[in-house]
Amino acid sequence: MTERAERRRRTEQRILEAARKLFADLGFERTTIRAVAKAAEVDPALVMQYFGSKQGLFSAAVAIAPAPVAQGDGGESDVDDLVEQLLGSLGLKMGELPQSSLAMMRSMLTHPEAGASARAVLSRQIHQVGESIPGGDARLRAALMTTIMLGVTVGHQLLELDELREASQADIARVLRPALRAIAHPQAE
Amino acid sequence: MTERAERRRRTEQRILEAARKLFADLGFERTTIRAVAKAAEVDPALVMQYFGSKQGLFSAAVAIAPAPVAQGDGGESDVDDLVEQLLGSLGLKMGELPQSSLAMMRSMLTHPEAGASARAVLSRQIHQVGESIPGGDARLRAALMTTIMLGVTVGHQLLELDELREASQADIARVLRPALRAIAHPQAE
DNA sequence: GTCTATATTTCGATAGAC
DNA sequence: GTCTATCGAAATATAGAC
Incomplete structure:
Protein backbone atom coordinates (compact mmCIF):
# COMPACT_ATOMS: atom_id res chain seq x y z
CA MET A 1 0.00 0.00 0.00
CA THR A 2 2.60 2.46 1.12
CA GLU A 3 4.83 1.43 -1.75
CA ARG A 4 2.12 2.17 -4.25
CA ALA A 5 1.31 5.47 -2.63
CA GLU A 6 4.98 6.39 -2.50
CA ARG A 7 5.53 5.52 -6.13
CA ARG A 8 2.51 7.54 -7.13
CA ARG A 9 3.70 10.49 -5.10
CA ARG A 10 7.04 10.44 -6.87
CA THR A 11 5.42 10.27 -10.27
CA GLU A 12 3.23 13.19 -9.31
CA GLN A 13 6.27 15.14 -8.23
CA ARG A 14 8.01 14.44 -11.50
CA ILE A 15 5.00 15.67 -13.41
CA LEU A 16 4.83 18.82 -11.30
CA GLU A 17 8.50 19.57 -11.85
CA ALA A 18 8.15 19.21 -15.59
CA ALA A 19 5.01 21.33 -15.53
CA ARG A 20 6.68 24.11 -13.54
CA LYS A 21 9.57 24.29 -15.95
CA LEU A 22 7.36 24.40 -19.03
CA PHE A 23 4.87 26.85 -17.54
CA ALA A 24 7.76 29.05 -16.41
CA ASP A 25 9.42 28.94 -19.83
CA LEU A 26 6.43 29.09 -22.16
CA GLY A 27 3.44 30.28 -20.17
CA PHE A 28 0.07 28.66 -19.77
CA GLU A 29 -1.22 28.75 -23.32
CA ARG A 30 1.84 27.40 -25.09
CA THR A 31 2.37 24.63 -22.59
CA THR A 32 0.57 21.43 -23.56
CA ILE A 33 -0.39 18.47 -21.44
CA ARG A 34 1.35 16.33 -24.01
CA ALA A 35 4.63 18.18 -23.65
CA VAL A 36 4.50 17.98 -19.87
CA ALA A 37 3.82 14.26 -20.03
CA LYS A 38 6.68 13.77 -22.44
CA ALA A 39 9.10 15.70 -20.26
CA ALA A 40 8.01 13.73 -17.20
CA GLU A 41 8.12 10.48 -19.20
CA VAL A 42 4.57 9.51 -18.42
CA ASP A 43 1.44 9.04 -20.43
CA PRO A 44 -0.60 12.19 -21.17
CA ALA A 45 -3.72 10.51 -19.87
CA LEU A 46 -2.03 10.02 -16.54
CA VAL A 47 -1.59 13.75 -16.13
CA MET A 48 -5.30 14.21 -16.62
CA GLN A 49 -5.97 11.36 -14.20
CA TYR A 50 -3.95 13.08 -11.50
CA PHE A 51 -4.84 16.73 -11.98
CA GLY A 52 -8.19 16.67 -13.71
CA SER A 53 -7.50 19.41 -16.23
CA LYS A 54 -4.81 21.66 -17.56
CA GLN A 55 -5.95 24.40 -15.22
CA GLY A 56 -5.78 21.96 -12.32
CA LEU A 57 -2.22 21.10 -13.25
CA PHE A 58 -1.35 24.78 -13.45
CA SER A 59 -2.87 25.51 -10.06
CA ALA A 60 -1.00 22.63 -8.48
CA ALA A 61 2.24 23.69 -10.16
CA VAL A 62 2.14 27.33 -9.07
CA ALA A 63 0.77 26.65 -5.62
CA ILE A 64 3.25 28.23 -3.24
CA ALA A 65 4.17 27.74 0.34
CA PRO A 66 2.36 30.84 1.65
CA ALA A 67 4.93 33.57 1.25
CA PRO A 68 7.94 33.01 3.52
CA VAL A 69 8.39 36.71 4.01
CA ALA A 70 8.98 36.59 7.75
CA GLN A 71 9.81 40.22 8.28
CA GLY A 72 11.80 40.81 11.43
CA ASP A 73 9.82 39.53 14.37
CA GLY A 74 6.80 41.70 14.59
CA GLY A 75 7.52 45.00 12.89
CA GLU A 76 10.15 46.72 14.98
CA SER A 77 12.54 46.59 12.03
CA ASP A 78 13.16 50.03 10.67
CA MET B 1 -9.57 53.14 -58.38
CA THR B 2 -8.78 55.59 -55.65
CA GLU B 3 -12.21 55.01 -54.18
CA ARG B 4 -11.61 51.30 -53.95
CA ALA B 5 -8.17 51.79 -52.48
CA GLU B 6 -9.48 54.31 -50.03
CA ARG B 7 -12.30 52.05 -48.92
CA ARG B 8 -9.93 49.18 -48.50
CA ARG B 9 -7.58 51.33 -46.47
CA ARG B 10 -10.41 52.27 -44.12
CA THR B 11 -11.46 48.66 -43.69
CA GLU B 12 -7.87 47.76 -42.98
CA GLN B 13 -7.68 50.49 -40.36
CA ARG B 14 -10.85 49.27 -38.72
CA ILE B 15 -9.43 45.76 -38.52
CA LEU B 16 -6.19 47.05 -37.06
CA GLU B 17 -8.00 49.07 -34.41
CA ALA B 18 -10.05 46.08 -33.35
CA ALA B 19 -6.95 43.89 -33.35
CA ARG B 20 -5.00 46.33 -31.19
CA LYS B 21 -7.74 46.46 -28.61
CA LEU B 22 -8.12 42.68 -28.41
CA PHE B 23 -4.39 41.99 -28.43
CA ALA B 24 -3.93 44.62 -25.73
CA ASP B 25 -6.72 43.17 -23.58
CA LEU B 26 -6.25 39.45 -24.07
CA GLY B 27 -2.79 38.87 -25.50
CA PHE B 28 -1.80 37.02 -28.63
CA GLU B 29 -2.95 33.52 -27.78
CA ARG B 30 -6.41 34.33 -26.52
CA THR B 31 -7.17 36.71 -29.36
CA THR B 32 -8.79 34.98 -32.33
CA ILE B 33 -9.07 36.10 -35.91
CA ARG B 34 -12.78 35.47 -35.61
CA ALA B 35 -13.15 37.84 -32.67
CA VAL B 36 -11.17 40.55 -34.45
CA ALA B 37 -13.29 40.16 -37.55
CA LYS B 38 -16.48 40.34 -35.54
CA ALA B 39 -15.35 43.47 -33.70
CA ALA B 40 -14.37 45.10 -36.98
CA GLU B 41 -17.59 43.88 -38.62
CA VAL B 42 -15.86 42.12 -41.47
CA ASP B 43 -15.51 38.53 -42.60
CA PRO B 44 -12.80 36.47 -40.91
CA ALA B 45 -11.46 35.40 -44.29
CA LEU B 46 -10.92 39.04 -45.17
CA VAL B 47 -8.56 39.46 -42.27
CA MET B 48 -6.50 36.58 -43.57
CA GLN B 49 -6.65 38.04 -47.07
CA TYR B 50 -5.20 41.32 -45.83
CA PHE B 51 -2.63 40.18 -43.31
CA GLY B 52 -1.78 36.65 -44.34
CA SER B 53 -1.76 35.11 -40.90
CA LYS B 54 -2.51 35.81 -37.28
CA GLN B 55 1.14 36.63 -36.75
CA GLY B 56 1.01 39.02 -39.68
CA LEU B 57 -1.97 40.77 -38.15
CA PHE B 58 -0.17 41.01 -34.82
CA SER B 59 2.95 42.46 -36.40
CA ALA B 60 0.93 45.04 -38.27
CA ALA B 61 -1.05 45.90 -35.14
CA VAL B 62 1.92 46.45 -32.86
CA ALA B 63 4.10 48.14 -35.46
CA ILE B 64 5.01 51.47 -33.96
CA ALA B 65 6.01 54.79 -35.33
CA PRO B 66 9.73 54.47 -34.47
CA ALA B 67 9.84 55.78 -30.91
CA PRO B 68 9.04 59.49 -30.79
CA VAL B 69 11.42 59.99 -27.92
CA ALA B 70 12.94 63.21 -29.23
CA GLN B 71 15.16 64.00 -26.31
CA GLY B 72 16.07 67.65 -26.08
CA ASP B 73 17.83 68.59 -29.27
CA GLY B 74 21.00 66.65 -29.31
CA GLY B 75 21.91 65.74 -25.77
CA GLU B 76 22.65 68.94 -23.95
CA SER B 77 19.72 68.25 -21.60
CA ASP B 78 20.91 67.46 -18.13
C1' DG C 1 -13.11 41.74 -54.18
C1' DT C 2 -15.95 39.54 -50.71
C1' DC C 3 -17.90 35.73 -48.48
C1' DT C 4 -19.34 30.46 -47.98
C1' DA C 5 -17.73 26.28 -47.07
C1' DT C 6 -14.40 23.27 -45.76
C1' DA C 7 -9.86 21.35 -45.12
C1' DT C 8 -6.19 20.69 -41.66
C1' DT C 9 -4.22 20.80 -37.38
C1' DT C 10 -3.85 20.76 -32.61
C1' DC C 11 -5.11 19.92 -28.21
C1' DG C 12 -7.97 18.93 -24.15
C1' DA C 13 -10.63 15.41 -22.46
C1' DT C 14 -12.84 10.64 -22.27
C1' DA C 15 -13.81 5.69 -22.66
C1' DG C 16 -12.25 1.26 -22.52
C1' DA C 17 -8.61 -2.48 -23.14
C1' DC C 18 -4.99 -4.80 -20.59
C1' DG D 1 -3.40 1.51 -12.25
C1' DT D 2 -1.50 2.51 -16.78
C1' DC D 3 -1.82 3.15 -21.58
C1' DT D 4 -4.24 2.91 -26.50
C1' DA D 5 -7.39 4.87 -29.17
C1' DT D 6 -10.49 8.27 -30.10
C1' DC D 7 -13.86 11.90 -29.48
C1' DG D 8 -15.12 16.64 -29.79
C1' DA D 9 -14.10 21.39 -29.95
C1' DA D 10 -11.85 25.27 -31.66
C1' DA D 11 -9.00 27.69 -34.41
C1' DT D 12 -6.01 28.79 -38.44
C1' DA D 13 -5.77 28.63 -43.11
C1' DT D 14 -7.37 27.55 -47.93
C1' DA D 15 -10.20 26.87 -52.09
C1' DG D 16 -13.74 28.16 -54.82
C1' DA D 17 -18.48 30.28 -55.63
C1' DC D 18 -20.67 34.68 -56.61
Missing part, protein backbone atom coordinates in the same frame (compact mmCIF):
# COMPACT_ATOMS: atom_id res chain seq x y z
CA VAL A 79 12.83 51.30 7.16
CA ASP A 80 16.35 50.52 6.05
CA ASP A 81 15.95 46.93 7.14
CA LEU A 82 12.86 46.72 5.00
CA VAL A 83 14.80 47.97 2.01
CA GLU A 84 17.50 45.36 2.60
CA GLN A 85 14.82 42.73 2.84
CA LEU A 86 13.35 43.73 -0.51
CA LEU A 87 16.78 43.79 -2.12
CA GLY A 88 17.55 40.38 -0.73
CA SER A 89 14.29 38.97 -1.99
CA LEU A 90 15.28 39.88 -5.50
CA GLY A 91 16.65 36.40 -5.92
CA LEU A 92 18.55 37.58 -8.90
CA LYS A 93 20.85 34.66 -9.14
CA MET A 94 19.72 32.14 -11.68
CA GLY A 95 17.33 29.61 -10.28
CA GLU A 96 17.18 31.18 -6.89
CA LEU A 97 13.62 32.20 -7.42
CA PRO A 98 11.35 29.17 -7.21
CA GLN A 99 10.09 27.84 -10.51
CA SER A 100 6.53 28.10 -9.25
CA SER A 101 6.87 31.86 -8.87
CA LEU A 102 8.34 32.19 -12.33
CA ALA A 103 5.52 30.09 -13.72
CA MET A 104 2.96 32.40 -12.21
CA MET A 105 4.78 35.54 -13.32
CA ARG A 106 5.22 34.29 -16.85
CA SER A 107 1.49 34.00 -17.34
CA MET A 108 0.30 36.86 -15.17
CA LEU A 109 -0.35 39.20 -18.09
CA THR A 110 -2.22 36.75 -20.30
CA HIS A 111 -3.87 34.13 -18.10
CA PRO A 112 -6.73 35.36 -15.91
CA GLU A 113 -6.05 33.00 -13.00
CA ALA A 114 -2.37 33.83 -12.98
CA GLY A 115 -3.21 37.52 -13.15
CA ALA A 116 -5.52 37.27 -10.15
CA SER A 117 -2.88 35.34 -8.26
CA ALA A 118 -0.22 37.92 -9.08
CA ARG A 119 -2.48 40.75 -7.96
CA ALA A 120 -3.13 38.96 -4.69
CA VAL A 121 0.57 38.39 -4.01
CA LEU A 122 1.48 41.97 -4.90
CA SER A 123 -1.35 43.50 -2.90
CA ARG A 124 -0.26 41.48 0.07
CA GLN A 125 3.29 42.69 -0.27
CA ILE A 126 2.17 46.27 -0.77
CA HIS A 127 0.15 46.05 2.41
CA GLN A 128 3.09 44.63 4.35
CA VAL A 129 5.50 47.24 3.07
CA GLY A 130 2.96 49.99 3.66
CA GLU A 131 2.71 49.01 7.31
CA SER A 132 6.44 49.46 7.72
CA ILE A 133 6.97 52.90 6.29
CA PRO A 134 5.80 56.26 7.60
CA GLY A 135 3.85 58.96 5.84
CA GLY A 136 0.29 59.61 4.83
CA ASP A 137 0.87 58.24 1.38
CA ALA A 138 2.52 55.06 2.62
CA ARG A 139 0.17 53.00 0.48
CA LEU A 140 1.29 54.66 -2.73
CA ARG A 141 4.95 54.53 -1.73
CA ALA A 142 4.63 50.85 -0.90
CA ALA A 143 2.95 50.17 -4.23
CA LEU A 144 5.75 51.87 -6.11
CA MET A 145 8.47 50.09 -4.17
CA THR A 146 6.76 46.81 -4.95
CA THR A 147 6.28 47.51 -8.64
CA ILE A 148 9.89 48.63 -8.88
CA MET A 149 10.95 45.21 -7.64
CA LEU A 150 8.48 43.66 -10.04
CA GLY A 151 9.93 45.52 -12.99
CA VAL A 152 13.50 44.57 -12.16
CA THR A 153 12.52 40.95 -11.69
CA VAL A 154 10.57 40.84 -14.94
CA GLY A 155 13.41 42.49 -16.83
CA HIS A 156 15.97 40.16 -15.39
CA GLN A 157 14.22 36.81 -15.04
CA LEU A 158 11.60 36.84 -17.77
CA LEU A 159 12.77 39.23 -20.46
CA GLU A 160 16.38 38.39 -19.66
CA LEU A 161 17.74 41.80 -20.56
CA ASP A 162 21.47 41.60 -21.22
CA GLU A 163 22.11 44.83 -19.39
CA LEU A 164 20.80 43.28 -16.18
CA ARG A 165 22.18 39.80 -16.71
CA GLU A 166 25.66 41.24 -16.97
CA ALA A 167 25.48 42.73 -13.51
CA SER A 168 25.90 40.94 -10.21
CA GLN A 169 23.20 40.91 -7.61
CA ALA A 170 25.41 43.04 -5.40
CA ASP A 171 25.79 45.68 -8.11
CA ILE A 172 22.08 45.81 -8.71
CA ALA A 173 21.39 46.08 -5.00
CA ARG A 174 23.96 48.87 -4.68
CA VAL A 175 22.33 50.96 -7.40
CA LEU A 176 18.79 50.21 -6.33
CA ARG A 177 19.30 50.82 -2.62
CA PRO A 178 19.30 54.64 -2.68
CA ALA A 179 16.26 54.64 -4.93
CA LEU A 180 14.21 52.48 -2.57
CA ARG A 181 15.38 54.47 0.44
CA ALA A 182 14.36 57.68 -1.26
CA ILE A 183 10.82 56.36 -1.59
CA ALA A 184 10.71 54.76 1.83
CA HIS A 185 11.81 57.94 3.62
CA PRO A 186 9.27 60.65 2.94
CA GLN A 187 10.95 64.02 3.17
CA ALA A 188 9.97 67.65 2.78
CA GLU A 189 9.09 68.59 -0.78
CA VAL B 79 20.10 64.52 -15.92
CA ASP B 80 17.08 66.04 -14.21
CA ASP B 81 15.51 66.79 -17.57
CA LEU B 82 15.97 63.14 -18.45
CA VAL B 83 14.16 62.10 -15.30
CA GLU B 84 11.29 64.47 -16.11
CA GLN B 85 11.15 63.01 -19.57
CA LEU B 86 10.87 59.48 -18.22
CA LEU B 87 8.21 60.50 -15.74
CA GLY B 88 6.27 62.25 -18.46
CA SER B 89 6.47 59.22 -20.71
CA LEU B 90 4.70 57.18 -18.10
CA GLY B 91 1.46 57.95 -19.81
CA LEU B 92 -0.35 56.87 -16.73
CA LYS B 93 -3.64 58.40 -17.65
CA MET B 94 -5.99 55.88 -19.12
CA GLY B 95 -5.57 55.45 -22.83
CA GLU B 96 -2.72 57.83 -23.09
CA LEU B 97 -0.37 55.05 -23.93
CA PRO B 98 -0.94 53.86 -27.50
CA GLN B 99 -2.86 50.64 -27.83
CA SER B 100 -0.10 49.21 -29.96
CA SER B 101 2.36 49.51 -27.08
CA LEU B 102 -0.06 47.87 -24.68
CA ALA B 103 -0.63 45.08 -27.17
CA MET B 104 3.08 44.40 -27.34
CA MET B 105 3.54 44.59 -23.59
CA ARG B 106 0.60 42.32 -22.88
CA SER B 107 2.19 39.50 -24.84
CA MET B 108 5.86 40.19 -24.21
CA LEU B 109 6.20 37.43 -21.61
CA THR B 110 4.44 34.68 -23.53
CA HIS B 111 4.79 35.38 -27.23
CA PRO B 112 8.30 35.07 -28.67
CA GLU B 113 7.93 37.82 -31.27
CA ALA B 114 6.47 40.22 -28.74
CA GLY B 115 9.27 39.36 -26.35
CA ALA B 116 11.91 40.11 -28.95
CA SER B 117 10.20 43.37 -29.80
CA ALA B 118 10.01 44.36 -26.15
CA ARG B 119 13.69 43.59 -25.64
CA ALA B 120 14.56 45.72 -28.66
CA VAL B 121 12.51 48.67 -27.43
CA LEU B 122 13.91 48.43 -23.92
CA SER B 123 17.50 48.01 -25.06
CA ARG B 124 17.10 51.05 -27.21
CA GLN B 125 15.79 53.08 -24.32
CA ILE B 126 18.50 51.79 -22.02
CA HIS B 127 21.10 52.87 -24.51
CA GLN B 128 19.59 56.33 -24.85
CA VAL B 129 19.31 56.83 -21.11
CA GLY B 130 22.81 55.47 -20.61
CA GLU B 131 24.21 58.10 -22.95
CA SER B 132 22.69 60.85 -20.86
CA ILE B 133 23.91 59.95 -17.41
CA PRO B 134 27.44 60.02 -16.03
CA GLY B 135 29.36 57.27 -14.28
CA GLY B 136 31.21 54.12 -15.23
CA ASP B 137 28.17 51.98 -14.56
CA ALA B 138 25.84 54.14 -16.60
CA ARG B 139 24.68 51.10 -18.49
CA LEU B 140 23.45 49.34 -15.37
CA ARG B 141 21.90 52.49 -13.98
CA ALA B 142 20.10 53.10 -17.23
CA ALA B 143 18.84 49.53 -17.27
CA LEU B 144 17.44 49.86 -13.77
CA MET B 145 15.79 53.20 -14.50
CA THR B 146 14.18 51.66 -17.53
CA THR B 147 12.98 48.53 -15.76
CA ILE B 148 11.61 50.66 -12.94
CA MET B 149 9.44 52.44 -15.46
CA LEU B 150 8.52 49.08 -16.94
CA GLY B 151 7.42 47.74 -13.58
CA VAL B 152 5.29 50.75 -12.77
CA THR B 153 3.69 50.63 -16.20
CA VAL B 154 2.99 46.91 -15.97
CA GLY B 155 1.55 47.27 -12.49
CA HIS B 156 -0.64 50.16 -13.48
CA GLN B 157 -1.71 49.44 -17.06
CA LEU B 158 -1.67 45.67 -17.29
CA LEU B 159 -2.16 44.29 -13.80
CA GLU B 160 -4.26 47.31 -12.89
CA LEU B 161 -3.23 47.37 -9.26
CA ASP B 162 -5.74 49.34 -7.20
CA GLU B 163 -3.02 50.97 -5.16
CA LEU B 164 -1.64 52.60 -8.33
CA ARG B 165 -4.96 53.28 -10.02
CA GLU B 166 -6.04 55.30 -7.02
CA ALA B 167 -3.15 57.70 -7.40
CA SER B 168 -2.87 60.55 -9.88
CA GLN B 169 -0.06 60.73 -12.37
CA ALA B 170 1.27 63.75 -10.49
CA ASP B 171 1.40 61.82 -7.21
CA ILE B 172 3.20 58.92 -8.79
CA ALA B 173 5.68 61.24 -10.46
CA ARG B 174 6.27 63.04 -7.17
CA VAL B 175 7.13 59.83 -5.32
CA LEU B 176 9.12 58.35 -8.17
CA ARG B 177 11.18 61.45 -8.95
CA PRO B 178 13.66 61.23 -6.04
CA ALA B 179 14.17 57.52 -6.73
CA LEU B 180 15.07 58.05 -10.37
CA ARG B 181 17.30 60.98 -9.48
CA ALA B 182 19.09 58.88 -6.90
CA ILE B 183 19.97 56.38 -9.61
CA ALA B 184 20.76 58.95 -12.26
CA HIS B 185 23.17 60.88 -10.03
CA PRO B 186 26.00 58.57 -9.03
CA GLN B 187 27.39 59.68 -5.72
CA ALA B 188 30.08 58.58 -3.34
CA GLU B 189 29.38 55.26 -1.70
